[in-house]
Amino acid sequence: MKKQNHDKLKRDFQELYRKTILASAVIAIGGIALVYFIVDPSLSAFKTNKPITEIVDVPVEEDYDKIENGIHVRTGFIDAPGMMETVQNCTNCHSSKLVMQNRMNEERWKSTIKWMQETQNLWDLGENESVIINYLVTNYPPKKVGRRAALANVEWYQLEE
Template sequence: MKNQNHNKLKRDFQELYRKIILACAVIGIGAIILVYLIIDPSFSTFKTDAPQTELVTIPEEDDYDKIENGIHVRTGFIDAPGMMVTVQNCTNCHSAKLVMQNRMNEERWKSTIKWMQETQNLWDLGENEAVIINYLVTNYPPKKLGRRAVLTDIEWYQFEE
């Protein structure tokens, strides 16, 4: 009997201990909220006056295909015949900068397009292929690499031996 009373008393103390801990936690959290309300009643710490920015800025419809100083603003392509066909077909998969930096001749563009169709699931461009290649070759032709340009207007002198 003494053992049963001891176990019951032990359980009662454990239950009381849990209730006291819970009450202290609730009172502590309440006190923190109360102090915060006294210090900052409008919860202004959690408010921001800064405008919310979007991750992706979609140009307004009027600006979507805007041309400034002969350059398509959205892509950077030179405004010339075939530009929009090139934008519509090439920038679905690539950035315009990637297209512009690959300065190739007509033959190289044809083989690159064929490679993209065979290995990268590029659709059949049909009549647009010639328009795109003409646009790229005309506006972004290959650059000759090699020696620097010949120096002009230089006064040369002889080394003394």
């Protein structure tokens, strides 16, 4: 029994040793490649004369806050007073769609912001809080929906017991 345990430990150690050697080789090769690109970057495949905006699909500065037909193109928010404060404070953590779909009154927005500050590390909005709440309540008010619509064109059937 002891010999079997000894053989298993030996195999486990040999496997660990092979994996350690392999990982060391990968790290060494990566380090050599990194030094090569730092020492002689003119030979690297990353050299280009193109501006970064042509290489990476990044919105061009002038299009970043573009408004078309009264809508902020990047976020979909309605262009109105308080929109930029809302974009700057809310879309750091949330999709603009999430903000727009939560149609709440002033009291509910205040309690939601307080909850986010207490539990989600939202910073103090200061004077922006009232601007943001006013923007959201004005442009995305709660929808007044009563009871659900009556069912129509339903094929009823009897449940068998």
